[in-house]
Amino acid sequence: MRASIRTSAPARHAAMLGIGVYRPRLVVDNDEVAGLIDSSDEWIRTRSGIERRRWAGEDETIVEMATAAAAMAIERSGVDPAGIGCVLLATISNLKQTPAAASEVATRVGAVNAGAMDISAACAGFCYGLALAGDIVRGGSAETVLVIGVERMTDLIDHRDRGTAFLFADGAGAAVVGRSEEPGIGPVVWGSDGTQGELISQDHSWLDWRDQLAKDPSTEAPALRMNGQPVFRWATVEMAKVARRTLEAAGVDVADLGAFIPHQANDRITQALAKSLRLPPTVAVARDVVEQGNTSAASVPLAMEALLSSGEARSGDTALLLGFGAGLSFAGQVVVLP
Numbered sequence: 001m002r003a004s005i006r007t008s009a010p011a012r013h014a015a016m017l018g019i020g021v022y023r024p025r026l027v028v029d030n031d032e033v034a035g036l037i038d039s040s041d042e043w044i045r046t047r048s049g050i051e052r053r054r055w056a057g058e059d060e061t062i063v064e065m066a067t068a069a070a071a072m073a074i075e076r077s078g079v080d081p082a083g084i085g086c087v088l089l090a091t092i093s094n095l096k097q098t099p100a101a102a103s104e105v106a107t108r109v110g111a112v113n114a115g116a117m118d119i120s121a122a123c124a125g126f127c128y129g130l131a132l133a134g135d136i137v138r139g140g141s142a143e144t145v146l147v148i149g150v151e152r153m154t155d156l157i158d159h160r161d162r163g164t165a166f167l168f169a170d171g172a173g174a175a176v177v178g179r180s181e182e183p184g185i186g187p188v189v190w191g192s193d194g195t196q197g198e199l200i201s202q203d204h205s206w207l208d209w210r211d212q213l214a215k216d217p218s219t220e221a222p223a224l225r226m227n228g229q230p231v232f233r234w235a236t237v238e239m240a241k242v243a244r245r246t247l248e249a250a251g252v253d254v255a256d257l258g259a260f261i262p263h264q265a266n267d268r269i270t271q272a273l274a275k276s277l278r279l280p281p282t283v284a285v286a287r288d289v290v291e292q293g294n295t296s297a298a299s300v301p302l303a304m305e306a307l308l309s310s311g312e313a314r315s316g317d318t319a320l321l322l323g324f325g326a327g328l329s330f331a332g333q334v335v336v337l338p
């Protein structure tokens with residue numbers, strides 16, 4: 001016997017209703033990181049555009065930072081937290097693997113009726129979460145979804161590694177996604193390439209480290225390593241193609257854009273992408289990496305908030321988001337800014 005199954009009522013459109021951020025208290029300038037890696041303020045500025053970054057203190061945990069960003073997004077969106085149907089938290093630096101940070105954050109912000117899970121898609125994590133949130137709302141599985149990108153990259157890196165120590169940083173950003181009258185989140189263009197996984201990767205698994213530690217107590221904990229040059233080339237060449245495909249999928253021309261908000265990996269990558277896309281000067285280009293460093297999954301919402309709060313972009317503007325990083329994974333979508 002086969003019963004007829006009732007399905008949830010779909011919604012026509014979804015959009016970001018509000019965003020929030022958390023920037024850690026401690027500001028660290030280039031001179032402070034340069035010493036350990038035989039670098040200089042000038043080298044770091046020239047090669048990456050970074051002038052300073054923020055590092056989380058002990059009390060600024062993944063859950064604390066995510067909760068602060070999420071609470072701000074909920075307040076700004078004006079939704080009742082008890083009505084949030086799902087919490088998606090993107091991170092690669094939560095070193096407490098289970099339970100998912102998402103469920104603790106959901107409880108703390110009052111999303112007591114929400115399903116909750118963590119997403120691992122590195123620097124593309126927020127854009128993956130946003131794509132899923134849009135589909136969950138449109139599919140009818142939840143009326144509102146909370147998406148968070150949060151990282152403590154300083155726990156994952158080796159502070160003596162010249163290729164990563166000056167680059168990565170900490171923070172959190174969040175968005176509430178809900179039903180809307182007009183389309184606010186365009187089709188996602190995403191992908192991954194496991195053949196290039198070693199380009200940005202933890203150097204050992206925790207299991208290998210544990211075995212090694214038993215033999216040699218001075219064995220250091222696993223750290224994130226990056227082969228910067230090929231990643232740089234991939235980001236400037238391949239991500240320009242992904243950006244064009246994302247605009248095409250949404251039926252939006254560069255002339256219609258108010259803002260371009262790529263993952264804040266390196267300001268040279270952002271400028272190369274902007275040039276390749278031939279963005280008109282009217283498009284505000286996110287440069288939060290200068291102040292914030294590379295915060296992986298948190299970088300896109302942090303950069304979005306920075307453009308909105310500085311007035312360079314406005315609520316209602318059309319923006320192109322583009323996340324990319326370890327995997328190598330990527331996700332882009334055209335959105336309407338909340």
Ligand code: UT7
Pocket residue numbers: 037038039040043044047048123162163166167200227228229231232235265266269294296324325326
């Ligand atoms: O977020 C995930 C995605 N990540 C990215 O998209 C990051 C992509 N990669 C990058 O942004 C860049 O590759 C970096 C900013 C990480 C590095 O810049 P680069 O221009 O690719 O530097 P490089 O590794 O090619 O090194 C150039 C030179 C070398 O010296 P020689 O051989 O030219 O004499 C390095 O030894 O700079 C030297 N160098 C440094 N010097 C001072 C490398 N690292 C440093 C350093 N400080 N930290």
